[in-house]
Amino acid sequence: MKIIVCVKQVPDTTEIKWTENNTIQREGVESIMNPYDVWALESALQIKREIPNTIITVVTMGPNQAESMLKKAIALGADDAVLLSDKKFAGADTYATSKTLSQAIKEKLSNFDLIICGQFAIDGDTAQTGPSIAAKLDIPQVTFVEEITEIRDDKLVLKRKVENGYEIVEVGFPSLICVLQKNTEPSRVMAAGAIKASGIDVKVFTADDINLAAEDAGLKGSPTYVSKAFRPEKRGECKFLDDVEMLSAEIGGVNG
């Protein structure tokens, strides 16, 4: 089985802070693999354990620094890595991002069975890139996947989280799934993995390499644009109490 895992390098949003000048402090904030994408890779590794000749290719669009994240993905068990990096890709919204990723898949990785994405990226929280890629490749999608419950040569059985319950869904190949996070520990890099990673080169492609026109990439290829960014209204300061009676009054006060 040939699996593509789409990953994104994101700032660790739990570390982002506001400066005194009302700007977002991004310097010094660590870049991490989007936590949902960690589970996309884990899901691919789960399939590989059941179908041993599986080839996992991780793909990302991003700056050159994203190479370290891809190397880590190889160390964790991916077989191959593709970095889509070009100044023309900068400023892409989810439409242009999915256009770029799907174009790269069509041009360079068209022989795939399954694409796995994380359900959300913690910086944008849009949950749009996965379904947008599936739409552009015209393949079925299953989102909000909590668990792959059955792996067969011709299909997957998935447990999917929906309002008020779960759906059990079957999907054949080629297809795309978006997975949720789990709260167990993801795999760690082992020495053997690190050695393997050092021997595999990340393939780097530009817009020209994947035959993507400049007007379809990055800011130019994005239908949406940010007109204004501002600090959210605060809920007001938290009033700290140290007396349980007073705390009970706050609870009861609202109820009359």
Added chain:
Amino acid sequence: MARGILIYAEIMKSGYIAPVFFSLCAKAVELSAKLDNAPIYALLIGKLGVGEKFKEGFKASGVDKVFVYVDDRLENYSTETYSKIAIDLVNEIEPEIFLIGATTQGRDLAPRISSQLHTGLTADCTGLDINEKGQLAATRPTFGGKLMATILCKKMPQMATVRPGVLPFFENPVYKDTEMLYKDHKISEFPTMPLLRDFIKDSEELINSLDSAKIIVAGGKGCKSEKGFVLLKELADVLGGTVGASRGAVDMGIAPQSVQIGQTGKTINPEVYIACGISGAIQHIVGIEGAKKIIAINTDKNAPIFQHADIGFVGDLFDVVPELTAIFRNKKEE
């Protein structure tokens, strides 16, 4: 020229229209007034009979025209079938705005449609307005809620999703002589994958309680075991409230998934929300912002939950919660 506001009227598994649709209608009435009274359209897809079933509801929601696609094979949502129907309709009526509720279904459907229509989609908006140029100005939180961004779209239709519980409903119904227009579809040509095998429903009690609760007592990893949740349940019971949980507690297996609050769980709007031993990851915060009052109890005074709380109490829930329960029990007896 593109004109009109299209809203997707999602039918939930319960057989009713998702409440978020009606809050989108209320917003659309407001937007339409700023767009020279642009018509408001709804898209309804479902089994035979859904048009008649919901006709009166549409009439009181300011909708001018409902495009209805019915077939018994359309009873269950399918990404490809539903998106193809929506795309056909958009190409035919050319709306300037297309609004979809950010339910699980909406989040699955909306990007599929926008991607194929080659237009932009702004997800999880908390505010929608029309700017001086007549464009849809969609405001949403980003970077884990630390930044708000107002986003414009240069293609048509301008698409946006809004989470349930974020926008208000009509204060007074807006009555219109709504036209129900039944449309043909090509469902027999549509693919059958993915196949829905089964739906495992959460218990009825759990489903309804969080949505309508006035008081919610929720627990996180700080509850440590099911014993912690027993304490929360006792407090919730004496307050006439219900129990919720963070993802952390659910993943530890000490609370059922059906009561999970947050990004992958429920969005809640109680009068009082009491977070016990919940650190306050942003994925949790987005689900509780609709609460009128947020009270946080946590041993760690630096826990992020306090940045989002109105009232904070630094202490161990295993001490504080039973004390609160005792206080309210005494009050009841008096």
